[in-house]
Amino acid sequence: MAKNGSRRPPLVADKRYARPARKTAETRKPKRRSPRPPKPPRRRRHWLIALPLALVRWMWRVVFKLSLTAAVAAALLLGAGILYYTASMPPLDKLVDGRARGSVTLLDRNGEVFAWRGEQFGGLITVENVSEVLKNAVVATEDKRFYRHFGVSPRGIAGAIRINLSEGRGPLSGHGGSTITQQTAKLVCLGVPYDPASGMTEAEYEADCRESSLWRKVKEAVYAMALETRFSKDEILTIYLNRAFLGSGAYGFEAASQRYFGKPASEVDTSEAAVLAGALTAPTRYAPTNDLDRSWERALTVIKLMEEQGYLTAAEAERARNAPAELSEAAEARAGGYFADWMMNTGPSFLTRDTTEDVFIRTTFDQKIQKAAEEALAWVFENKVSPESKAQAAIVVMSSDGAVRAMVGGRKTQVTGAFNRATMAMRQTGSAFKPFVYAAALDLGWRYDSIIEDAPITIDIPGSGPWSPTNYTNDFRGWVTLTDALANSLNIPAVKLSEAVGRENVRTVAGMFGIESDLALGPALALGASESTLLEMTGAYAGILNGGSSVTPYGLVELRLLGDDAPLMEQEGGIGERVITPAAAEQLIYMMHQVMLRGSGQRANLPDREAAGKTGTTTAARDAWFLGFTADYVAGVWMGYDDNTPLKGTTGGGLPAEIWRETMVRVHKDLPPRPLPMIKPDAPPVVSEGTGGPNGWPGNDGGRVRSPAPAPDSLLGVLRTILGIDN
Structure with missing residues (x-):
């Protein structure tokens, strides 16, 4: 008979380690903390000291907050300005020719150029098709860190300010520290267009382009950064090479190269490139047609800069120094200035003085005869x-x-x-x-x-x-x-x-x-x-x-x-x-x-x-x-x-x-x-x-002259015939 009710439970080994009992809030002991030393009693400053210090702290907090706010606002404004200029900036092909007027090129009776008038533009050139030595001369002279900055060079600005102050000028007078991008901004957006009809001279135009006020510098900086955002470095340099004023009415290096040396900008040598780049500093002063010796002195400085920056070897620089640039025959002669002015004043104004097109005029002018007349007068x-x-x-x-x-x-x-x-x-x-x-x-x-x-x-x-x-x-x-x-x-x-x-x-x-x-x-x-x-x-x-x-x-x-x-x-x-x-x-x-x-x-x-x-x-x-x-x-x-x-x-x-x-x-x-x-x-x-007498107008026959009737094909003959006047 089964004894289910009296069955003994199975044997189970005792647990070796007992699980600790969970501590309750009542049984948890508080952690011991090291006792803190008692704070010394705060000494109260005298109110004459405490009040100014409190005022300083308050002002510091206000200034900090205002500065932070201003910095944020300035950053937002700068960003907005850059975005605005970037969005409104025309495409590259619209920026390379910024002339307000066209040009007139005058050819002599043999088809040779002898004079230029108006705002000369030789045609589009790019960094790719311009002479390599000319591009290097421009960068070495105007902005050696051109390919490394973002449009504005703080180091260049600081250096320019230091030079200006050391030379006794104002911080913004003299050296400007402008980058090529900033100079392009001047040419594209900020300068007053040259308009001779307003009485503005080329020298005044240059001075306006080089205005160095603080507000102008700020605008240049913003526009320069916008240019850097919109275009590549080579595209910015292309704009600059085409728009820069180089004296004698020449805008862009192609026009200047043709004007001074009678060759395209793709063919200029080192000496010629140095003369052209040197003219950027002061185009009217350093234009080679105004004073070739002074222009060459400036070019020697450009050659030195190119050598120092590694664009020329010592041998190449020495060869350039020993082979000064020479003007073309037309540029050297500068013949026919009076004739050219006469043509500009007598031709149709919309195709000469006020032209917006590029005009070529072939004339009756003879350069050899002009030279003969000038030499005779001088002799x-x-x-x-x-x-x-x-x-x-x-x-x-x-x-x-x-x-x-x-x-x-x-x-x-x-x-x-x-x-x-x-x-x-x-x-x-x-x-x-x-x-x-x-x-x-x-x-x-x-x-x-x-x-x-x-x-x-x-x-x-x-x-x-x-x-x-x-x-x-x-x-x-x-x-x-x-x-x-x-x-x-x-x-x-x-x-x-x-x-x-x-x-x-x-x-x-x-x-x-x-x-x-x-x-x-x-x-x-x-x-x-x-x-x-x-x-x-x-x-x-x-x-x-x-x-x-x-x-x-x-x-x-x-x-x-x-x-x-x-x-x-x-x-x-x-x-x-x-x-x-x-x-x-x-x-x-x-x-x-x-x-x-x-x-x-x-x-x-x-x-x-x-x-x-x-x-x-x-x-x-x-x-x-x-x-x-x-x-x-x-x-x-x-x-x-x-x-x-x-x-x-x-x-x-x-x-x-x-x-x-x-x-x-x-x-x-x-x-x-x-x-x-x-x-x-x-x-x-x-x-x-025996000829003559007091009573008349005698002729060789000793009598009064009764001249034959005038020929009918002459002007006076026709008039006298019409009027019926007898001789």
């Missing part, structure tokens, strides 16, 4: 004129169709924007006007051998009273031929002839030949009392040479825009309508030839070819002229003082005739002689014995 003043003299002179040389070949507007020849005495100075013409009196007479039937009496005459001028002209020599020669009267520049015969043919006819002939200024109404018209410019007078004499047709002096042959093949403007010549008959012109040229052979212009006579001309001297010798021509060229010379001071011992047959001669000898150096288009009488005309 005469060096050898014939007192060094203290302030007298001025001007020269114009042109072809018989009015194509201006050379123009000298004053003794200083390498100028831009100077007062041009050849085109701007209105001066009395004196006896240089007389050929137009004789032209009118010859066209009306008078002859080169007609005679006229050189005797006292008095003319009553309404409102002024009697007027009695005199000759320069204060004597009278009696009966003389028209040829002798002109050759010896006799005043009385000229006045009598003018009165005989009619002052109105004389004014008409002169006006038709191109003298556009107001001509005198009284009898003094015949003696050159009216004013004109040298350019007008030379053009009028060209009309005599070409057979009696009017001439408009011109310089523009073709005008086109950069990149266009078809010209916008063209001109082939300046000859206009006929003024006097060819027969009258041939006689007049012969008479003017006699001026050179045996008259007042003998000092201008040329040794190897025929020439014709006329002297001119005004009252009190305030103006002295000589104008004349060969079969090839017409030239005019004026001499005088800008303030109308009388010339001492100088007439048109003196120094102006010598300047004319020296000019034309040089101009015709390699040209074969050609005869003048004039009549060829067997001998000069003379007055026959």
